[in-house]
Amino acid sequence: MLRSPIVAGRTARLWGVFGLAASPAVRFGRQQHGGLGSPSEGQYDRLYRGHIPTSPLQKALLAVGSGVAALQDPYRHDMVAVLGETTGHLALMKLRDRMKSDPEGCSILTERPRIRLSSLDVSRMSALPEGSLGREYLRFLDDNRVTPDTRAEVKFVDDEELAYVMQRYREVHDLMHTLLGMPTNMLGEVAVKWFEAAQTGLPMCILGAALGPLRLSTSRMQKLVTSLGPWALRSGWQARCVLSVFYERRWEQSLDSLREELHIEAPPLTLRATGTAAPAES
Amino acid sequence: MAAPLKTFGRKVLCGYCHVLHKGLLCRIVASSPSSLVSGSRGYSAGSEEKSTHFGFETVPEGQKAERVYKVFENVAQKYDVMNDAMSMGIHRLWKDTLLHIMNPQPGIRLLDTAGGTGDISFRFLDYVQSQRDRQRRRAARTNQTVSWQQIAANYTSSDTGPGESRAVVCDINKEMLKVGKQRAEQQGYNTGLSWVVGDAEELPFDDNQFDVYTIAFGIRNVTHIEQALQEALRVLKPGGRFMCLEFSRVSNPLLSRFYDAYSFQLIPVLGEVIAGDWKSYQYLVESIRRFPDQETFKGMIEDAGFFRVQYFNLTGGVVAIHSGFKL
Numbered sequence A: 001m002l003r004s005p006i007v008a009g010r011t012a013r014l015w016g017v018f019g020l021a022a023s024p025a026v027r028f029g030r031q032q033h034g035g036l037g038s039p040s041e042g043q044y045d046r047l048y049r050g051h052i053p054t055s056p057l058q059k060a061l062l063a064v065g066s067g068v069a070a071l072q073d074p075y076r077h078d079m080v081a082v083l084g085e086t087t088g089h090l091a092l093m094k095l096r097d098r099m100k101s102d103p104e105g106c107s108i109l110t111e112r113p114r115i116r117l118s119s120l121d122v123s124r125m126s127a128l129p130e131g132s133l134g135r136e137y138l139r140f141l142d143d144n145r146v147t148p149d150t151r152a153e154v155k156f157v158d159d160e161e162l163a164y165v166m167q168r169y170r171e172v173h174d175l176m177h178t179l180l181g182m183p184t185n186m187l188g189e190v191a192v193k194w195f196e197a198a199q200t201g202l203p204m205c206i207l208g209a210a211l212g213p214l215r216l217s218t219s220r221m222q223k224l225v226t227s228l229g230p231w232a233l234r235s236g237w238q239a240r241c242v243l244s245v246f247y248e249r250r251w252e253q254s255l256d257s258l259r260e261e262l263h264i265e266a267p268p269l270t271l272r273a274t275g276t277a278a279p280a281e282s
Numbered sequence B: 001m002a003a004p005l006k007t008f009g010r011k012v013l014c015g016y017c018h019v020l021h022k023g024l025l026c027r028i029v030a031s032s033p034s035s036l037v038s039g040s041r042g043y044s045a046g047s048e049e050k051s052t053h054f055g056f057e058t059v060p061e062g063q064k065a066e067r068v069y070k071v072f073e074n075v076a077q078k079y080d081v082m083n084d085a086m087s088m089g090i091h092r093l094w095k096d097t098l099l100h101i102m103n104p105q106p107g108i109r110l111l112d113t114a115g116g117t118g119d120i121s122f123r124f125l126d127y128v129q130s131q132r133d134r135q136r137r138r139a140a141r142t143n144q145t146v147s148w149q150q151i152a153a154n155y156t157s158s159d160t161g162p163g164e165s166r167a168v169v170c171d172i173n174k175e176m177l178k179v180g181k182q183r184a185e186q187q188g189y190n191t192g193l194s195w196v197v198g199d200a201e202e203l204p205f206d207d208n209q210f211d212v213y214t215i216a217f218g219i220r221n222v223t224h225i226e227q228a229l230q231e232a233l234r235v236l237k238p239g240g241r242f243m244c245l246e247f248s249r250v251s252n253p254l255l256s257r258f259y260d261a262y263s264f265q266l267i268p269v270l271g272e273v274i275a276g277d278w279k280s281y282q283y284l285v286e287s288i289r290r291f292p293d294q295e296t297f298k299g300m301i302e303d304a305g306f307f308r309v310q311y312f313n314l315t316g317g318v319v320a321i322h323s324g325f326k327l
Helices: A006-019 A023-032 A054-072 A075-086 A089-100 A103-113 A120-126 A133-144 A160-180 A184-201 A203-215 A218-238 A256-261 B002-018 B022-030 B061-088 B090-102 B119-142 B148-157 B176-187 B226-236 B253-273 B276-291 B294-304
Strands: B051-054 B057-060 B110-115 B166-171 B193-197 B210-216 B236-247 B307-314 B321-326
Touching: A054 A075, A054 B253, A075 A160, A075 A203, A075 B253, A089 A103, A089 A160, A120 A133, A133 A160, A133 A256, A160 A184, A160 A256, A184 A203, A184 A218, A184 B110, A203 A218, A203 B051, B002 B236, B051 B276, B057 B061, B061 B090, B061 B176, B061 B253, B061 B276, B090 B119, B090 B210, B090 B236, B090 B307, B110 B119, B110 B226, B119 B166, B119 B176, B119 B210, B166 B176, B210 B226, B226 B236, B226 B253, B226 B294, B236 B294, B253 B276, B294 B307, B294 B321
Parallel strands: B110 B166, B110 B210, B166 B193, B210 B236
Antiparallel strands: B051 B057, B236 B321, B307 B321
């Protein structure tokens, strides 16, 4: 009895999903196998620098493995990053569409700005008036002793534009802290995570928002549940897409006017920076 | 059809003879013209640099050693954890089997090439230690009435260490040796062990030094395998044994498919999650596929000058132990 072509095709795809027919590595390997001298990375960096192609099975395994590793050791930022990349496909697409429907977001997608310490004009920004975005951002970086250069590169997103959206999300995280007025201690991080979960819908943010409070002391948990949490969620839902804002052109704008423009409420509590960075950021 | 093609190819090549090294060219002319445009030992026109494989990538030969060094520098700290995770602990059984086949007697010298974190050497020391204990117990059993001289001799010569047995761990990578030394300290191996930095293609030892030469999971990373085999022949004493434990070809097609799926799907993921390094473990599984199969490797060992070459397949051919003697 012959199998119908449809069934055969489906089975072949199933094998393919489980990588038993031709895993991407083997496929690329076979293409490479006949080649002459040139030392090119055949399978890496195809869509963007740092890209590693993965099959659906590998993404699933990575998601589970990185989730477990991140829970066991919250200081493994690379595992949190991998978890975000492997689970965030739908949320990234929604984010990208939201950015496209906004004119400023569109310009970000075309110009692809990156936030690096080397690209910031630190002297000019520190000369800006108090309460302006640039000045407050620099103060945030100083007080909490962090730098925007430590963000992990995106590796496992299989679309070049979505990879940029993910990278932008990571780099804008510190600006979120500035906008929300939250330091990098555990409570501040959880508050920002709640905001980001409401804003972006990334599964990694939702997971972090759900599990982060478990590490808080009771007094902090109280603060979170009574005032910070609801404020963060409300702001997250009401706010304009924070990734669509071209921060690099708005350093002179005052924080309050930016918050008003983005529909973000001012923080109900002022938390002091302790100077020690908490685990598991983006 | 093939014959005129071959002569044509030879004519084309002879045109290059004036410019390029003759010896190299003659070897290429002897093989079929199609090998010019395919195969890992490619030849780019105008330059003398040969290329080789680095996993599924093709790189100039000079680069391979450097890239392999970087891979092992990155993985050294998590090497043993990853071995356990990737093979589900089975690598310990493979290494134990290597020792059982070797069956070393007390007093012999071992060269553990690409020994890195010291697994083979530690097992070797344990093995000869247990052999010596067994010998002593046998001697004690048959010798119930001991003379005073023998008791005195026992007291003066009682050493609980491996005695005259010596293991030399040689590796090209200092990070791996560092990790090996730490493990030796932790596990209490302080006598009978030396740590030497050296290249398997150019060993820093005199001729005829060792009774056994082992290279476990190292030879596929060497750029010129034939050279490593020749060096092995050189440093072994006459009557010495060459032993190689290495990943090899799985012959069973069903097992092979699952093995491939497991290798390419799971192992780089494990590398990323446990060691934070996808690419090194991708290289690992690719380099396994590029290594010659059991029979070919056996031929290479025989060509190097070893006798009584045989191989033992373990776990269905996932690893093979090749053994040969210098006579």
